[in-house]
Amino acid sequence: MMKIGMLTSGGDCQALNAAMRGVVKGLTTNVDELEIYGFENGYKGLIYEQYRILTASDFSGILTRGGTILGSSRQPFKQMRVPDENGLDKVEAMKSTYRKLGLDCLVILGGNGTQKTANLLREEGLNIIHLPKTIDNDIYGTDVTFGFQSAVNIATNAIDCIHTTASSHGRVFIVEIMGHKVGSLTLHAGVVAGGADIILLPEIPYDIDKVVDAIHKRTKDGKGFTILAVAEGAISKDDAQLTKKQYKAKVASRRYPSVSYEIADQIQEKCGVEVRVAVPGHTQRGGSPCPYDRVLCTRLGSAAAKAIMDGKFGCMIAMINNKTKCVPLGEVAGKLKTVDPDSQMIQEAKRIGISFGD
Ligand code: F6P
Numbered sequence: 001m002m003k004i005g006m007l008t009s010g011g012d013c014q015a016l017n018a019a020m021r022g023v024v025k026g027l028t029t030n031v032d033e034l035e036i037y038g039f040e041n042g043y044k045g046l047i048y049e050q051y052r053i054l055t056a057s058d059f060s061g062i063l064t065r066g067g068t069i070l071g072s073s074r075q076p077f078k079q080m081r082v083p084d085e086n087g088l089d090k091v092e093a094m095k096s097t098y099r100k101l102g103l104d105c106l107v108i109l110g111g112n113g114t115q116k117t118a119n120l121l122r123e124e125g126l127n128i129i130h131l132p133k134t135i136d137n138d139i140y141g142t143d144v145t146f147g148f149q150s151a152v153n154i155a156t157n158a159i160d161c162i163h164t165t166a167s168s169h170g171r172v173f174i175v176e177i178m179g180h181k182v183g184s185l186t187l188h189a190g191v192v193a194g195g196a197d198i199i200l201l202p203e204i205p206y207d208i209d210k211v212v213d214a215i216h217k218r219t220k221d222g223k224g225f226t227i228l229a230v231a232e233g234a235i236s237k238d239d240a241q242l243t244k245k246q247y248k249a250k251v252a253s254r255r256y257p258s259v260s261y262e263i264a265d266q267i268q269e270k271c272g273v274e275v276r277v278a279v280p281g282h283t284q285r286g287g288s289p290c291p292y293d294r295v296l297c298t299r300l301g302s303a304a305a306k307a308i309m310d311g312k313f314g315c316m317i318a319m320i321n322n323k324t325k326c327v328p329l330g331e332v333a334g335k336l337k338t339v340d341p342d343s344q345m346i347q348e349a350k351r352i353g354i355s356f357g358d
Pocket of ligand 1: 011074134136178180232285
């Protein structure tokens with residue numbers, strides 16, 4: 001009898017169910033006896049022994065369903081070694097649940113923070129497989145994460161929709177794109193949409209005067225409107241000089257809900273034009289996975305099943321050059337994949353006239 005546990009942790013995305021389905025289908029097709037323990041709401045379920053015993057049929061018909069059938073929650077890595085409010089040692093509790101159930105492996109789907117805890121559990125002796133999930137595409141060691149392409153599609157659609165109304169009204173519009181501290185989603189949605197005239201990323205601190213120049217240039221060229229795709233983590237050149245602590249304090253005290261509103265105010269003041277901000281927010285994580293993510297997850301899930309059957313644990317199942325690969329968790333956990341400001345894609349975008357405000 002093979003016993004596996006599964007959990008989905010951190011911010012959700014569209015393709016978590018598709019990935020779990022891939023794992024389970026890969027196992028049930030090839031393993032005679034399988035028991036699946038689905039932990040509820042991420043690591044919480046593992047800590048507090050909240051789980052459901054699932055069967056193959058629970059994973060049937062969920063390829064297209066967004067969210068996660070297991071539920072998710074954020075359990076910060078930094079807090080993992082801190083006892084809970086009742087003094088419970090969370091790491092020991094997770095190990096104890098795993099051992100009590102006699103699991104052969106724990107499949108963990110999540111982003112960077114989740115991956116760090118997965119690595120910690122590996123170091124503590126558990127058999128772990130990690131599947132790289134996040135709309136931010138910021139996991140080191142894989143070309144792409146699942147959820148990313150679905151989010152690109154939604155963010156692109158948001159920019160497309162803003163295009164028509166911006167051009168009717170001759171307005172400057174800011175579309176704020178998710179991505180936490182990384183600009184991959186904004187870059188792809190901004191460039192793929194073909195419509196963002198200015199793209200502001202955390203990796204390329206902006207100079208507001210350069211942004212204003214780019215707007216003026218468009219006006220001079222007879223373009224009646226401008227669209228800015230701004231990453232939620234975008235940062236000005238001045239703010240980039242601050243220490244982490246100083247910047248945190250500045251963000252905490254600023255009167256704007258996010259950086260986009262600050263930029264909007266500055267543009268309005270410097271250009272005397274009307275600026276609107278549109279924030280698609282969590283819609284970028286919602287709905288069903290796009291076909292690309294369905295294929296990606298089916299492949300990653302199937303590769304995870306193979307790794308489990310081969311007894312190859314302690315790794316992330318990555319996609320590298322269109323091939324699935326087991327990458328040791330110890331080599332990637334704690335590293336962030338950011339946008340390279342000198343990458344071809346940035347250069348190509350600049351060549352077609354997109355401003356990065358630098
Ligand atoms: O990591 C995924 C993500 O959607 C980020 O892009 C965003 O910054 C964050 O999660 C939002 O988190 P929450 O859902 O907790 O508000």
